[in-house]
Amino acid sequence: MYLLPVHRPKLDWTFVQRFCSIQKVLFPSWTSQSALMFGTLLVVTLTEQLIIYQVGVLPSHFYSVLADKDYSGFQSLVGTAMVLILLNSTLKSIDQYICNRMYVSWRRMLTESLHTSYFQGRVYYTLNVLRGEIDNPDQRISQDAERLCKQMSTMASRLIVSPFTLAYYSYHCFYSTGWIGPVSIFGYFVIGTIANKILMGPIVSTLFEQEKLEGDFRFKHMQIRVNAESAAFYRAGKVEHMRTDRRLQTLLETQKSLINKELWLYIGVNTFDYLGGYLSYIIIAIPIFTGIYDGLTPGELSALISKNAFVCIYLINGFTQLIDLSTTLSDVAGYTHRIGELREVMDDILRKQSLSLLISAAQKVYDFNVHAGPADTAFILDHLSYKSPYSDKLLVEDLSLKISQGTNLLVVGNTGTGKTSLLRVLNRLWEAHSGFVHMTTCFGPRGTLFLPQKPYLTDGTLREQVIYPLKDIYPASGSVDDDRIIQFLELAGLSSDVQQNDAESELVLFCRYDVLSPGEMQRLCFARLFYLQPKYAVLDEATSALTEEAEAQLYRTCKRLGMTLVSLGHRSSLEKYHDVQLKLCGGGLWELTKLKGGTRSLEEEEEP
Numbered sequence: 001m002y003l004l005p006v007h008r009p010k011l012d013w014t015f016v017q018r019f020c021s022i023q024k025v026l027f028p029s030w031t032s033q034s035a036l037m038f039g040t041l042l043v044v045t046l047t048e049q050l051i052i053y054q055v056g057v058l059p060s061h062f063y064s065v066l067a068d069k070d071y072s073g074f075q076s077l078v079g080t081a082m083v084l085i086l087l088n089s090t091l092k093s094i095d096q097y098i099c100n101r102m103y104v105s106w107r108r109m110l111t112e113s114l115h116t117s118y119f120q121g122r123v124y125y126t127l128n129v130l131r132g133e134i135d136n137p138d139q140r141i142s143q144d145a146e147r148l149c150k151q152m153s154t155m156a157s158r159l160i161v162s163p164f165t166l167a168y169y170s171y172h173c174f175y176s177t178g179w180i181g182p183v184s185i186f187g188y189f190v191i192g193t194i195a196n197k198i199l200m201g202p203i204v205s206t207l208f209e210q211e212k213l214e215g216d217f218r219f220k221h222m223q224i225r226v227n228a229e230s231a232a233f234y235r236a237g238k239v240e241h242m243r244t245d246r247r248l249q250t251l252l253e254t255q256k257s258l259i260n261k262e263l264w265l266y267i268g269v270n271t272f273d274y275l276g277g278y279l280s281y282i283i284i285a286i287p288i289f290t291g292i293y294d295g296l297t298p299g300e301l302s303a304l305i306s307k308n309a310f311v312c313i314y315l316i317n318g319f320t321q322l323i324d325l326s327t328t329l330s331d332v333a334g335y336t337h338r339i340g341e342l343r344e345v346m347d348d349i350l351r352k353q354s355l356s357l358l359i360s361a362a363q364k365v366y367d368f369n370v371h372a373g374p375a376d377t378a379f380i381l382d383h384l385s386y387k388s389p390y391s392d393k394l395l396v397e398d399l400s401l402k403i404s405q406g407t408n409l410l411v412v413g414n415t416g417t418g419k420t421s422l423l424r425v426l427n428r429l430w431e432a433h434s435g436f437v438h439m440t441t442c443f444g445p446r447g448t449l450f451l452p453q454k455p456y457l458t459d460g461t462l463r464e465q466v467i468y469p470l471k472d473i474y475p476a477s478g479s480v481d482d483d484r485i486i487q488f489l490e491l492a493g494l495s496s497d498v499q500q501n502d503a504e505s506e507l508v509l510f511c512r513y514d515v516l517s518p519g520e521m522q523r524l525c526f527a528r529l530f531y532l533q534p535k536y537a538v539l540d541e542a543t544s545a546l547t548e549e550a551e552a553q554l555y556r557t558c559k560r561l562g563m564t565l566v567s568l569g570h571r572s573s574l575e576k577y578h579d580v581q582l583k584l585c586g587g588g589l590w591e592l593t594k595l596k597g598g599t600r601s602l603e604e605e606e607e608p
């Protein structure tokens, strides 16, 4: 099993590392779109600050012209104020616009990067089925990534400019008030930061927990949505109501606890804000009471006080804005941990996956002579033993078998004896416990195709359902061969459905695939098989929902199309389509027998 050490999410070094690694995704290079947008935002916010400074010192000019009764100076000042205010509001809107664009761009890059890892090899399978320590990967990719980008974009314009404004206003504050102003403001900020860091600690872990419960709650609703009919047959409304409410209660309890913890942070932040407002007067008062400005006229003094007040207040404001970001930062930290953790686990899976691929490639070269079979061999199993990932008991022990073209294999056995698990091992979803297993053909057309026990229908058009898992019509050069698709749907016994869906236009939206009966779904999967025409078809109880006549028709078509079949099933009627039977007896035991008749009896059946 893959397990990473459990880490309680906090504002710590792990957060910094995870945050930096996410930034590398968001800013892949200096010339990337987001880096350019970030640069533009910097220019816009700096210009905005310059304008704000000019707007901020306007009152001091007003005091001065009003005290001197300077009418023309007053007029030009009103004109300047109008222009500055217009400029300021335009720049502020551009600033918001860039932040929103950056959010979309970040979200695209982060989600695409998560998708790249998630869909690589069989990471999504390992993550969802085999590894329990990552809760709700879907929620992390869809919602947490979105919220992280949103919160970061709201922080961006305030954070980006703060080093410049702080330096600029510190200089002005020093110039106006001497060292006492900046030093007392810095000291005040350090105390505020330490207090907030302490208050933010519990919020990060509670937010992490809340997002997990949010995912669980959503998953419960999704479960009901997908299984609505089965639940309705059980009249399970009451019990599902109770269970769904229970998840909601747990979520709301955690949300309440988060809000309680945030209350202390809000108290801290607001106290810091209001105390900061008064601090500016203390700083301004010092040079006045120490007599530094004694030689000034009342008009000059009030203009100077207004200017100094603006500089001090703005410096304090610069720091309080940073402190105000604490609530956003604690959200960012929570989401960063959730996404960082997902990325680490996916990287870990990918590393192990490529390592096992390397080992198996090396083994393949080494074992080539030992295990090489005829050219038409699809699967080679040599002394293979396997077990389920959560158990120590072997499902099958020491199984040796070669599956070649023309030799159809039927795998039978009681429930839970490991039939589907054999396919998991063949497909490399599970690792073999010992022995050698190798699939010599490729997946898809001309190779091997698996029809899993639960038919999987994807979203999209009927054409896309039939050509699945291919992205495009096969072969790539071929024209859109809807006629072939319709022909194979008919062969699979789905003609009436096609006509219904096909009535208005060609093979368009197949939006009612979710209401197909299990039998119809299985027929649709056979239509896929006929379309792709692999050399080998591995069918896991692929006809369990169909009648024996339908089964016979589908199996005959497979054979006519030249496929070699490996079937898993319980029905004795399957025997006549196969040449060899592998019976799994449980406890690691198995029996391999030749079936009498097999292909021959099928040919006889077909003759009339």
Ligand SMILES: Nc1ncnc2c1ncn2[C@@H]1O[C@H](COP(=O)(O)OP(=O)(O)OP(=O)(O)O)[C@@H](O)[C@H]1O
Residues within 6 Å of the ligand: 129, 130, 388, 389, 390, 395, 413, 414, 415, 416, 417, 418, 419, 420, 421, 422
């Ligand atoms: N994802 C999984 N993780 C852990 N154990 C699993 C997993 N899937 C199946 N198992 C276990 O492996 C064992 C074999 O399961 P398998 O699906 O191979 O049975 P089967 O022979 O195909 O049964 P059936 O005839 O019902 O399809 C079972 O005990 C099952 O609980």
